[in-house]
Amino acid sequence: MRYQIYLLNRAEEKTRLEHFRIQAGRLRQSFARIDAVNADQVQVSSELSHYDETNNAQHYYRSLTMSEIATYVSHRFAWQRMLDDDVDFAIVLEDDVLLANSFAYLARTIAELEQPWHVLKLAEPYARVKSKGIERCGAATLVRYPDIPLGTSAYVITREGAEAMLRWSEGFYRPLDVDFQWAWQPGLKVRGIRPYPVQVSHRLGRAEKPVALMRKHQVRRVVALKEGLKYRWQRRLQNVK
Secondary structure (H helix, E strand, C coil): CCEEEEEEECCCCHHHHHHHHHHHHHCCCCCEEEECCCHHHHHHCHHHHCECHHHHHHHCCCCCCHHHHHHHHHHHHHHHHHHHHCCCEEEEEECCEEECHHHHHHHHHHHHCCCCCCEEECCCCCCCCCCEEEEEECCEEEEECCCCCCCCCEEEEEHHHHHHHHHHHHHECCCHHHHHHCCCCCCCCEEEEECCCEEECCCCCCCCCHHHHHHHCCCCHHHHHHHHHHHHHHHHHHHHC
């Protein structure tokens, strides 16, 4: 199976790029850099964002920040790049990650998986969630989540998954990690690999946690209640399958 590692990195973040290059070199991993979008670029280019404000107002409890929009657009670049490169799967990383030694064997582990999947979570930068092992592969375990963890710092995505997400996000209105939680809408199977081969460097900085964002931004309480109930009900149906 053909694959590529893509690192999302903004032009001004040269220190992060060098930090990652050292890690990748230690593990003998090659990678391609994706020129990530910053919030200022999104503000001056509405065509770039694909952000749907109307659906956001109707179906999400707050407006997205410019940073969240920029993050989503940057990941769209990575998905399109993997299709252009004609690879079977891509390992997509943000530039504040720390690679464990097991990362060197990740591609081999993925190639040996028998259970179907579209996205594999490789890290949990926020709160840990429960998971259930569904396949053993060497020292790693493929897991299924009752509630998919937040964060987009490190994941694997198949060609089919990238195509589905590009279609789905033509007019996105939630943060990317929340869209992964609603995986049944774009038609994704989101799983995880444990122990996680990637951690997040708090020294390099992290985006604000969702709770902090709720405190800072105006919350649409009726929308939050309606969408929260819908999510819990649909998630329960999906977990029964």
